[in-house]
Amino acid sequence: MLIKSKDRNIILPSEITDREVYHQRRDFIRQSGQFALAAAASLTTPALVAGTLPQPSPRAKIAGVKPGPFSSSTDTPNSYKDITSYCNFYEFGTGKRDPERNAHTLKTRPWKVSIEGEVEKPGAYDLEDILKPHDLEERIYRFRCVEAWSMVVPWVGFPLADLIKRFQPTSKAKYVEFTTLYDPEQMPGQRRRVLDWPYTEGLRMDEAMNPLTMMVVGLYGEVLPNQNGAPLRLIVPWKYGFKSIKSIAKIRFTEQRPVSSWEKAGPREYGFYSNVNPRVDHPRWSQARERRLGAGFFEPKVETKLFNGYAEQVADLYAGMDLRKYF
Amino acid sequence: MVSERSLRWGIKPAVFLLCLVPLLWLVWDIVQGQLSANPIEDITHRSGDWALRFLLITLAVTPLKRLSGQVWLLRLRRMLGLYAFFYALLHFLTYLWLDQQFLFSEILVDIGKRPYITVGFSAFVLLIPLALTSNRYAMRRLGRRWQRLHRSVYVIAAFGVLHYLWLVKADSRDPVIYALILIALLGLRAWWQRHQRTV
Numbered sequence: 207m208l209i210k211s212k213d214r215n216i217i218l219p220s221e222i223t224d225r226e227v228y229h230q231r232r233d234f235i236r237q238s239g240q241f242a243l244a245a246a247a248s249l250t251t252p253a254l255v256a257g258t259l260p261q262p263s264p265r266a267k268i269a270g271v272k273p274g275p276f277s278s279s280t281d282t283p284n285s286y287k288d289i290t291s292y293c294n295f296y297e298f299g300t301g302k303r304d305p306e307r308n309a310h311t312l313k314t315r316p317w318k319v320s321i322e323g324e325v326e327k328p329g330a331y332d333l334e335d336i337l338k339p340h341d342l343e344e345r346i347y348r349f350r351c352v353e354a355w356s357m358v359v360p361w362v363g364f365p366l367a368d369l370i371k372r373f374q375p376t377s378k379a380k381y382v383e384f385t386t387l388y389d390p391e392q393m394p395g396q397r398r399r400v401l402d403w404p405y406t407e408g409l410r411m412d413e414a415m416n417p418l419t420m421m422v423v424g425l426y427g428e429v430l431p432n433q434n435g436a437p438l439r440l441i442v443p444w445k446y447g448f449k450s451i452k453s454i455a456k457i458r459f460t461e462q463r464p465v466s467s468w469e470k471a472g473p474r475e476y477g478f479y480s481n482v483n484p485r486v487d488h489p490r491w492s493q494a495r496e497r498r499l500g501a502g503f504f505e506p507k508v509e510t511k512l513f514n515g516y517a518e519q520v521a522d523l524y525a526g527m528d529l530r531k532y533f
Numbered sequence: 534m535v536s537e538r539s540l541r542w543g544i545k546p547a548v549f550l551l552c553l554v555p556l557l558w559l560v561w562d563i564v565q566g567q568l569s570a571n572p573i574e575d576i577t578h579r580s581g582d583w584a585l586r587f588l589l590i591t592l593a594v595t596p597l598k599r600l601s602g603q604v605w606l607l608r609l610r611r612m613l614g615l616y617a618f619f620y621a622l623l624h625f626l627t628y629l630w631l632d633q634q635f636l637f638s639e640i641l642v643d644i645g646k647r648p649y650i651t652v653g654f655s656a657f658v659l660l661i662p663l664a665l666t667s668n669r670y671a672m673r674r675l676g677r678r679w680q681r682l683h684r685s686v687y688v689i690a691a692f693g694v695l696h697y698l699w700l701v702k703a704d705s706r707d708p709v710i711y712a713l714i715l716i717a718l719l720g721l722r723a724w725w726q727r728h729q730r731t732v
Contacts, residue, residue, distance in 0.1 A: 284570070287570070288570035289570075291569065291570060292569050292570035292571060296703065296704075300702075300703065300704035302569055302570075302571070303569060353702075355571055355574075357570075398704075400703045400704050401703060471703060487646075489647075490647050490648075490649060490699070490700065491643075491647060492639065492642065492643065494639070495639070497571065497573065497574075497632075499570045499571055500570065503572065503573065503631060504631070504634075506634040506636075507634070
């Protein structure tokens with residue numbers, strides 16, 4: 207076959223954009239950008255805000271967020287910078303600052319969430335459809351990492367229970383398993399087998415249905431940054447942070463107890479329950495106290511509370527269980 | 534061969550200042566607010582890193598001398614070793630003061646119960662006599678025993694590496710690199726020693 211190629215360096219007059227048109231196009235792009243932002247700020251259905259934008263602009267406000275339970279707190283929330291620059295998200299690197307640096311490669315739109323297992327309405331749903339029926343609320347939760355530091359975070363989201371009810375799990379569903387996206391192109395940290403990818407976490411059904419358990423799409427009233435688990439993450443405030451899986455791509459209802467990623471990596475150190483408990487140490491460090499980040503250099507650590515201070519809401523879930531055995 | 538003059542007035546002061554750079558860099562980052570949201574962790578990690586690095590650099594002096602024939606390198610060894618102690622002290626004080634707030638009940642539990650702290654603490658304690666006997670007077674007083682005592686630096690370095698290996702959660706790339714360097718440095722010594730004997 208003969209392939210004719212013309213000299214690539216020649217620019218034909220017909221290819222040159224008129225200066226006038228060029229500028230108009232610039233203006234058009236700029237205006238559409240502003241329109242998208244304005245739309246994000248003005249839409250009344252919050253789910254649409256998170257959903258309809260091709261790729262949410264960073265720090266776009268989410269409109270229509272109502273204060274939920276725990277929307278006020280005696281603890282001062284950590285700064286936006288602290289929360290977004292100090293993250294464990296090994297899919298983007300094992301350093302605390304790696305996720306902020308690297309998570310821009312993650313494309314959060316379009317995003318599908320696959321609902322599987324013991325459920326009446328399985329399927330691969332667009333994120334927009336997952337979010338649509340839910341009213342978003344703000345809750346300020348304490349966040350306690352297994353590494354003995356903690357933060358206070360104003361999340362935006364809705365109760366996981368509301369989402370679960372919609373998909374109608376069968377009577378066989380005893381547990382919920384969550385899985386993160388597996389895509390080393392978008393998640394460069396997955397190129398090394400630091401953990402058994404994709405990251406997997408799980409809850410017992412009653413834990414998942416507890417009103418405190420939250421699906422999160424935002425932070426400080428704004429779209430959730432990628433390094434904090436966009437577009438959709440879990441928050442289980444009475445458990446160590448790693449239970450609150452980020453960037454959820456699959457929700458599976460199971461009869462058998464799932465094995466979480468950290469449990470697989472170190473069953474002696476990271477149990478399935480991972481409830482915050484000052485009396486059960488991590489084998490390598492004490493859990494009795496925690497460093498509240500942002501507190502200043504000479505501020506002593508604070509005493510860790512059972513169930514991270516949410517005992518009133520969740521202690522009955524574990525009545526009669528030996529929390530040393532089921533750590 | 535390097536002249537006594539340039540060693541005393543050029544190389545030694547230059548190395549001294551160079552060894553201070555990690556500290557100045559850390560202080561700069563603190564003042565500029567460039568540490569992470571958990572600055573105490575950063576200070577702990579960075580001082581620990583440099584303690585370990587200086588230990589390995591100190592251990593590299595003898596092999597370097599043998600390979601290059603530059604005997605004057607040995608004259609830097611004490612200073613490098615003392616810097617290892619200095620950064621280890623900084624690391625320990627950060628733990629004691631900023632991290633644990635001198636809460637000795639917890640610190641003792643930590644040292645007794647958690648192997649990585651037990652090993653790290655032992656390494657630090659073992660460094661103290663070496664730092665104290667690094668002067669000429671102690672060398673003269675101890676005679677042959679001085680060298681035997683200072684050979685414990687091999688164990689200390691191994692403890693240091695183990696301390697690091699045991700504390701990481703999942704990603705052990707960095708401590709493994711330190712371990713490989715240590716194995717290489719000690720391996721060279723072992724090989725040379727055997728070689729000397731058989732020749």
